[in-house]
Amino acid sequence: MNSTKHFSVVIIGAGPAGVGAALKLYKSGIKSIAIIERNDKIGGIPSFYKRKKGGVRTFMRWSRGGYPVFGQDYAAWLGKQILKTDVEVKLESQVLEIDAKGKMLTFVNSKEGKVNLSADAIIRACGSREETPAERKWIAGARPVKVFFTKQILNLVDRNNLLPMKKPLIIGSDIIAYAAAAKLKAAGASDSTIVDNRTSPKAPFYERLYFRFWGNPQYRGFDVKSLEITGVKSATGVNLNGTHIDCDGIVICGELIPNSELALIGNLKVNIPSRIPVINKNYQLSESGWFAAGNILGGFHGAEWCYYDGKKVADYVLKYISKS
Ligand SMILES: Cc1cc2nc3c(=O)[nH]c(=O)nc-3n(C[C@H](O)[C@H](O)[C@H](O)COP(=O)(O)OP(=O)(O)OC[C@H]3O[C@@H](n4cnc5c(N)ncnc54)[C@H](O)[C@@H]3O)c2cc1C
Known part of the structure; x- marks a missing residue:
């Protein structure tokens, strides 16, 4: 002992x-x-x-x-x-x-x-x-490569200077999502699309405003019960209420x-x-x-x-x- x-x-x-x-x-x-x-x-x-x-x-x-x-x-x-x-x-x-x-x-x-x-x-x-997709209950579909959590993105982009996606899609709309969108843009990606199962972003206007200095992510809010991640080898987008939004990588942020x-x-x-x-x-x-x-x-x-x-x-x- x-x-x-x-x-x-x-x-x-x-x-x-x-x-x-x-x-x-x-x-x-x-x-x-x-x-x-x-x-x-x-x-x-x-x-x-x-x-x-x-x-x-x-x-x-x-x-x-x-x-x-x-x-x-x-x-x-x-x-x-x-x-x-x-x-x-x-x-x-x-x-x-x-x-x-x-x-x-x-x-x-x-x-x-x-x-x-x-x-x-x-x-x-x-x-x-951060909550896992299973814990969030509304994120379904495949789990191809290039589906990340914020901490993994920080490790790749901040610690190792690697940019794993050029056209990011972010699931979640609180301040962490807007910070991740700014970080990806500053590292060379295009402006992110941010999606969430609510009609307006969770981050209040004044929090989003700070990150406008680095980029202008587009918010797509849907009143949906589920979102489906698409892609076989690598993430290609998400399906929301019959709308497909393209991307070449997904970050699941916040919560x-x-x-x-x-x-x-x-x-x-x-x-x-x-x-x-x-x-x-x-x-x-x-x-x-x-x-x-x-x-x-x-x-x-x-x-x-x-x-x-x-x-x-x-x-x-x-x-x-x-x-x-
Ligand atoms: C992915 C992510 C991104 C975030 N980004 C921001 C941001 O950009 N700006 C902001 O203001 N806030 C951000 N936050 C919020 C952030 O958590 C707080 O700002 C702050 O760091 C919380 O402080 P804390 O001491 O409570 O916890 P933490 O900073 O999380 O520290 C907890 C520590 O406990 C250690 N620990 C846990 N379990 C064990 C164990 N079993 N044994 C030994 N050590 C253990 C962990 O390694 C960790 O170092 C983020 C949170 C997350 C999860």
Whole structure:
């Protein structure tokens, strides 16, 4: 049996929410803090967005009146703040199991193998992911190559300078869809067609306006129960209510759902089907000593909101630790 190392607070996830929580706890005098992160960098989702000449800044900083930054720069700023502290950060370390009653977790990495940790309090700051087509229920048809999620497009376009499509079609119409359309245009594709099963785009006008600097995607909204992806070897388009819209690649964007896999494994209560954790007014989960912060709490929030949410949850954690 592996030994178990104890911390005052362990945080799962080094995105904006996890980092915000760690910094607030550290500055409030809690010196025994660990963050466990499965990626190779601090920063969460923003770290997937590269800084590029002519690229698209899709993250808002709230300070100095608010200004947009590249995700990579936002992630680097978070990393810099953490480096100024003694917070122990375990990168490339995936939390596999939790023991909710024992306030324990097990993570694995290639250097140490399986490691057990316990803590006075644990914060789940695991973020959210995009719903799969099956979860969305209205996206049917073939799954040929060149059907991507936003994160795959970021990896190809931003990290590897590859443009997998020239005539993109985007399914989903919230801000992530408009950001993806701008990114693809900036990388050399034509203006995207954005489709959704609603007559007007989900992203409000002022959010869409920002991305007009890079391109002018065409919105095709349909009041339909299903959309069919067409193509045998490669995606060729979608059928909507008898209308075929051509493309040479599809991106399925938006519709975020909390990363609640660990909670489900560890018997922490989760609302189904939304997968939003059950929390009380003190941000505590269904077992004492467990908390959640950031996009895991549901809805779509920008990075800076999640950063401040992490700080807010840290206040509840501090109160909990001082009482126990
Ligand atoms: C595809 C996508 C694109 C987005 N684009 C934008 C955008 O352009 N602009 C914007 O403002 N917002 C965007 N968002 C919203 C974005 O999620 C927030 O801005 C912000 O990053 C959320 O912060 P967070 O800390 O809650 O979660 P995240 O940033 O998602 O961080 C959570 C961290 O937890 C880690 N983690 C999860 N599970 C485990 C585990 N079991 N073990 C170890 N580590 C784990 C993850 O690796 C991740 O680093 C996007 C979201 C998605 C899903």
